[in-house]
Amino acid sequence: MSSPPLARFRLLVHYDGAGLHGWQLQPDVPTVQGEIEAVLERITGSRRTVVASGRTDTGVHATGQVAVVDLPADRWTAHRLRRALNGLLPAGIWIQEARGSPPDFHPRFDARARTYRYRVGTSPLAASPFHRRWCWALGDELDLDLMSQGTARLPGDHSFEAFAKAGQPERGYRCTVQAAEWAPWDDLGWTFTITANRYLHHMVRYLVGTLVDIGRRRRSVADIAVLLAGEDREVVTSPPAPPQGLFLTRVDYDDDAGPTCRPPSTDSRPPTI
Numbered sequence: 284m285s286s287p288p289l290a291r292f293r294l295l296v297h298y299d300g301a302g303l304h305g306w307q308l309q310p311d312v313p314t315v316q317g318e319i320e321a322v323l324e325r326i327t328g329s330r331r332t333v334v335a336s337g338r339t340d341t342g343v344h345a346t347g348q349v350a351v352v353d354l355p356a357d358r359w360t361a362h363r364l365r366r367a368l369n370g371l372l373p374a375g376i377w378i379q380e381a382r383g384s385p386p387d388f389h390p391r392f393d394a395r396a397r398t399y400r401y402r403v404g405t406s407p408l409a410a411s412p413f414h415r416r417w418c419w420a421l422g423d424e425l426d427l428d429l430m431s432q433g434t435a436r437l438p439g440d441h442s443f444e445a446f447a448k449a450g451q452p453e454r455g456y457r458c459t460v461q462a463a464e465w466a467p468w469d470d471l472g473w474t475f476t477i478t479a480n481r482y483l484h485h486m487v488r489y490l491v492g493t494l495v496d497i498g499r500r501r502r503s504v505a506d507i508a509v510l511l512a513g514e515d516r517e518v519v520t521s522p523p524a525p526p527q528g529l530f531l532t533r534v535d536y537d538d539d540a541g542p543t544c545r546p547p548s549t550d551s552r553p554p555t556i
Contacts, residue, residue, distance in 0.1 A: 290356035292364055293384035296348040299375040300339065301416055301527065306348070307338045315339075315376060319350070322371045327354060336390040336534040337397060340485070342526030344417065347398070347533040349390040390534065396461055398478040398533040401491045401524060405472040414471060419491075419528040425473065425498030430465055433497045433507040437463040437477070437490070445510040446490055446520055447483035458482060478533075488523035496521040 296315070304312040308320065316333055323331040335350040354364065365381035372378070402418035404410070409420040437460045444456035460479045468474040475491055493510070496502045502521065509518045 287355045287357050289353040289386075290359065291351050291353050291384045291386050291388060292359070292361055292381050293388065293390070294333075294350045294352065294365075294368075294378050295380040296335075296350055297346050297377045297379055298344060298348070299416075300342045300344045302375065303341070305338060305340045305343065306335055306345075313373075315345075315348075318373055318376055319352075319368065322368055323352060323354075325371065326367045327358075334390060336394050337482075337531070339529075339531055340526055343529045343531070344527075345531040348531055349394075349534045351384055351388065351390055353386075393536050394534050395537050396478050396480055396535040397482065397531065398476065398535075399482075399487045400530045400532050401475040401487060402468050402528045402530075403472045403475070403491070403495060403524075404468070406470060409471045416527060417530075418468075418472065419495075419524050421472070421495065423499060425495065426500060427465060427473065427498065429500070429504055430473075430494045430498040432504045433494050434463050434465060434475070436507045436511065441511045442513055443483050443486050443511070445513055446486045446493075448485040448489070448523070454481075456483060458486070476532075478535075485523050487529060488526065489520045491524035491528070492521040495524065 298315050302313065304314050306315045308314055308316045316335065319333050320331060323333070331352050331354065333350050333352045335348055339345055339348070361381040361383055365378050368378045368381075403425070404414060404418045404420045405422065405424055407422060409415060409418055410422065414420065440457055440459045442456045443458050447456060458479050458481050460477060463475070463477040465473050465475055475494065477487060477490070493502070493506070497504055497506070506518055509515050510520060
């Protein structure tokens with residue numbers, strides 16, 4: 284007897300990264316992928332692989348992670364899947380939406396851009412237990428004009444090798460930043476938002492750490508251009524901002540009805556962030 288046909292379901296996933304070791308499945312530690320796959324195995328009776336748009340690191344949050352899973356079409360609907368997952372997932376993970384997807388849609392390869400936000404708390408109130416879990420509770424005043432001057436140099440196609448924790452020589456270091464800006468975070472501090480086609484490992488956190496040091500007047504705005512040019516190895520980034528302030532908020536696709544062009548590959552491993 285042949286196996287029943289599979290349907291691909293697209294999930295929009297929220298998670299609180301505190302207490303989780305990032306997205307990607309790892310042995311002996313809780314991860315977002317591991318928790319979702321464990322619930323899927325429980326409700327379907329077999330192991331199901333969940334593929335996401337990208338891998339977030341330990342302590343990083345998401346309100347816009349996109350993932351897919353294939354399930355028997357004769358047994359599952361999007362509505363039933365969402366209800367089953369949310370009924371059994373731990374409190375820190377929530378499926379906002381589940382919907383049917385074309386069978387060749389791939390959340391990683393078809394992504395056109397990803398948006399991250401980072402919260403920096405400059406008010407003492409940011410250290411409250413109701414805020415510090417989801418921000419960098421810095422407590423220092425920052426010069427927004429200086430930070431904005433540095434941020435204005437980011438849009439465009441650049442090598443971000445200086446802002447990468449680990450090298451990716453097989454993929455290169457060039458990323459195209461479509462937009463980057465600072466905006467008020469209520470009366471608590473500032474939010475850095477960046478949209479780019481791809482990211483290197485810890486890239487956003489190194490950017491924020493360096494821009495915050497510019498806002499503290501600990502380094503020059505001109506350092507951003509020097510780091511992007513990569514010509515002066517004596518100029519290095521500031522330490523990365525801590526992970527708890529970082530959120531993956533959105534993944535964009537050209538056409539939800541079908542995939543964009545992507546390289547032929549059977550590798551389902553998500554990229555680093």
